[in-house]
Amino acid sequence: MSSKKQTSTLVVVGLGEIGISIGSLLRRSGFKVIGFDIEEEARVRAQKKGLESSTSLKGAIQACEGSTPRIIWLALTSDVLDRVVEELRIMLTPGDIIIDGSNSFFKETVRRHDDLLIYGINYVDVGLTKHIKAGGGALFELSVGCDKRVFVMVEHVLQRLTSDGYVRVGETGSGHLVKMVQHAVEYGVTTALAEGVSILENYKDGLEVDVPSAITTFKTGGLISHRVLDWLAETYKTKGRLSKISLKHAKPETEMEIGYIIKEHPTKVLEAASFHRQKLHLDVSAITILVRAMQNQFSGRRTLHHIKESEGTWGSATDKD
Structure with missing residues (x-):
């Protein structure tokens, strides 16, 4: 100092x-x-x-x-x-x-x-x-x-x-570069988790799968260790929360940057995740709702009410997903 x-x-x-x-x-x-x-x-x-x-x-x-x-x-x-x-x-x-x-x-x-x-x-x-x-x-x-x-x-x-x-x-520019890559990775992680949980949902009735408990085993019994798993389990346990998730989707400021990564670097997983991210507002499915739930948890905006309360205009930047 x-x-x-x-x-x-x-x-x-x-x-x-x-x-x-x-x-x-x-x-x-x-x-x-x-x-x-x-x-x-x-x-x-x-x-x-x-x-x-x-x-x-x-x-x-x-x-x-x-x-x-x-x-x-x-x-x-x-x-x-x-x-x-x-x-x-x-x-x-x-x-x-x-x-x-x-x-x-x-x-x-x-x-x-x-x-x-x-x-x-x-x-x-x-x-x-x-x-x-x-x-x-x-x-x-x-x-x-x-x-x-x-x-x-x-x-x-x-x-x-x-x-x-x-x-x-690093030098100036590296801070935003790192955040850009982080966003891309988060796209891949949240999409993969949502797809996995949606498979469990398909067997929920026939095998009486306890989905929240199953999610916790991802963290305790496997290689995946992230607070997003805690958030996902919490979302499931809160009665009615998934039904209140807003699918409102504005083009994120980071979408151009993700496009740059895909164009300049061989990143097949991130390319697939980015494609899914762009479809969020068109595809109303269990996977879409789960991805949106995780993204809302990142920003602390869990429902449509929270999202409306945090919106702004010219200078009112929020933490873009």
């Missing part, structure tokens, strides 16, 4: 589910957090959570004058990133740091880093995985891509967002 004075004021741009979670964790850890979102409704939600918010991006940046370097956390959807980054480029000065916590394509992240490097502005990319804690709330696992020197400057921020799940995985 650096012996220099650490930045204690931070701006969060994008006050959706993820942005508010990031801001709240940092505020509780002693940071002064200034939030900004173009949507008034998002700013009001943030204020109800105890976060200070600005009605303009310029105002948010000005509120952290005196902090060196200024650190800006972006919790945005990827389609508005370039516009916001360009606005920030004009406002920031050499040495300031932008942390991109969006689901960006890693090649675009590298391009933004290279563009900002000319102006002396540091660009850090973070692949986020959100975990719901017992009793509510969230912590994150962070795959961080940046120069080693910059990592030291932002480490005190990253530490407050997780128990121990943050690591520098």
Whole structure:
């Protein structure tokens, strides 16, 4: 850790589910957090959570004058990133740091880093995985891509967002690359599990198969060991939960990245899983419902009600599946 004075004021741009979670964790850890979102409704939600918010991006940046370097956390959807980054480029000065916590394509992240490097502005990319804690709330696992020197400057921020799940995985772009591959693997794992459980369902009546108990044996008696098995068993045990699972499907921001993996690398299992992922909203089957149940558990949104409550607009980025 650096012996220099650490930045204690931070701006969060994008006050959706993820942005508010990031801001709240940092505020509780002693940071002064200034939030900004173009949507008034998002700013009001943030204020109800105890976060200070600005009605303009310029105002948010000005509120952290005196902090060196200024650190800006972006919790945005990827389609508005370039516009916001360009606005920030004009406002920031050499040495300031932008942390991109969006689901960006890693090649675009590298391009933004290279563009900002000319102006002396540091660009850090973070692949986020959100975990719901017992009793509510969230912590994150962070795959961080940046120069080693910059990592030291932002480490005190990253530490407050997780128990121990943050690591520098390489240079800028690598954080989003790792998250991209993680998403692809999760597609394969959840689809395979759903297919296996659906086979058990086919024999549930004739052999009186106890499906939740059978799922637990996957973890205790085999090579598969993941909390998704606990979630899947819990979903089964909760009466009526599967019938309430929303099959609402928006094209995830990571779909382009998964397409890149399939095109550039021989990954037959991931290709099949990606094909199934794209059919989720068309194929209403037991497998579809089970995959959606697992994905909802990842994000903490278990039913249609939870999904509606977490939706946002421009800056209201959520943890995309």
